[in-house]
Amino acid sequence: MSCENCKTGFAWDGKFTGKEGTLGKNKAYIAGDSKDAAILVVPDIFGWKLTNVRILADHYAKEANATVYVVDFFDGEVVDPDALSDPEKAKNFDLMAFIGRHSKEIRWPEVKACAQELKKQYSKVAAMGFCYGGWACMKLAADPSLIDAISTAHPSLLDKLELEAVKVPVQLIAPENDFAFTEELKKHALEVLPKTGVQWEYIYFAGLTHGFAVRGNPDDKKQKDGLERAKRSAVNFFNEFLH
Template sequence: MASHKPGKCCIQGVQHKGEPTGTIQKVGSVECYLSFPPSKSTSTAILFLTDVFGHKFINSQLIADDFAAAGYFVCMPDLFSNDPAPLDAFSGNSDFDIGRWFETHGPETVQPVVKEAKSSLLGELGVKKLGAVGYCFGGKYVVEGLAEGGHIDAGFIAHPSAIERDELRAIKKPLSIAAAESDYVFPDEMRHESEVILKEISVPYQINLYSGTTHGFAVRANLDDESQKYAKEQAFYQAVAWFTQHLNGSKS
């Protein structure tokens, strides 16, 4: 494994406040959260693959809107057929079992959703360049999309989970990773192993490590904590800079 399966740290963090500006719509048969750039163009898009809280989680919707404000059409599909981790999992009193939930939300159910969303984006929605972001759970499917025939032109993942070594070795397109300093799911030894793999396969890559952070910081940081807020914001800027280079200006 290049990263462990999701664990309890994947349902910890803080729910944010704000007013999302996107809309819930069907893309093909898949329900998605869509957010448009000021230009309303769909030519350059980001497929947003979420953590276990899914496409209706306000934290993810606000990040999707930020990508849209940066100039990208954003599509965030419902990966879980309306069965995400419940928001009360944030509570210390929740009896939610993420291990059991994960057993019923594996590649056999998620991959068809991702495939249909990509097909619709590159088809009727007119996308010419497609990037993908994956937070925690979603990181695995970004990596899969960077392989030959995966139709993703550049990817960004933050504190990823459940990625196999062979999946990482198979990528053919640029990958940027935002890693937490303390992360059971993507610990130091797996991050170092990922660095070795990425160097060996000679694709453009970047791995940034954020001090004082834990798994989930790029989505579920405590924004009242200045250091956590800073890390979350910098991870977002990392992704935007990566796409500026590899979607807007790169031949890769």
Template sequence: MTSLPPGSCCYQGVKHEGVAKGTLSRVGNFEVYTVQPEDRTPENAILILTDVIGHKFINVQLIADQLAQNGYFVIIPDLFDGDPIPLNRPDGFDIFAWRNGKHHPQGRSHLPENVDPVVEATIEELRNKHGFKKIGAIGYCFGAKYVVRHLRPDLGKIDVGFVAHPSFVDEEELRAITGPLAISAAETDTIFPVEKRHQSEVILREIGVPYQISLFSGVSHGFAVRADLDDRRSRYAKESTFFQNLRWFAEYLSGTREDKL
């Protein structure tokens, strides 16, 4: 495994302030948040696969809105069938019991057999209904696993991937990717620690896809979505990760980056 299972740091953090500009609708039997540019027709789409707080979390919706302002159609599916983990659950919350469906009304687990179909249906929606030929994806924590699992442009899935503080990614999943992947990592992260980060680097080098790994000091797991914006280092790392998103997708998804060196 190139990242470890999730823990309490996967649902702790700070709620950000803002008003979301997108809309909630449905794709089949699950809900999605979508937002697109107001001043242009987007050429490419970005799929955001969330951490366990889910698609209605204002923090991730604000990130989606910022991506839309930069020219992308953005969609965030509900990966959890209406059963996300509320932010800042008390100590002792059993995230593994949640993952196995303990809190879901029908006992539905949050394992690949239930999450993969949501990701696949969303990709199909983007390609067939909206007509996007190229799709980038961002995965935070829980969602990172599913960016990696579906980063297969050779199979018509995700073309370009970006993950931040990943969890639950298996070595076999990482070795199977065929598209560019960027990783944003925290200095303090018991789920994606130094040895797992180095292991991921070795695998990416061996399989030969374009990759980038950025490491931010002074921050911990979850910083890309749930950072305390009053903390200067956390804010810097979060904002830098967003700018890394833009440059990565401009280079490998849109092919529009202009070097000004």
């Protein structure tokens, strides 16, 4: 299995109901109108404009009673969503060059600044990271002054030290087949999280693959059930730690 799974998936039909605005210096899709609780979403490589992630943000806003910000952390660069279904476009997209332009070192200051901005405005703030966004949420989780809880689905670019450093409640949404959240990293998470003293939750999705929670096929019952369960799990987690 390779990082090609980062570039494949299914675009969902549906309308989103939030609006575009800003969070600090970054553009953001904003859903919900809670004055007390916020959720910072760090998206995968398809970014803040992907319909799927905006639909999920609408669900989080409504079901977890929060204002949700899906932030552009890619400097306006948008991966063509047609790459999800067009093998030629997927092949022509250079994922490693993209990661190089948006490395941890480059993007972490923006992620931190956005969390700090939310902390000024809301009494409780959580973060949700899909794929690329996983490392960012885990780094936030090392600092309780930045965030109150984090969830991440099929996280990418994680290292073991980031798992060991968490100081706030953590939820991991883990598919069976994942080139990024490897068996080694899953095993490490299950070994170290109990030692951190934080509340933590590890939810396993048998038979599913990296990307399913935000790019799963809604016409495939197993994937649809999985992505809906992942959404419910995140909502329940946010409701527990935001209110």
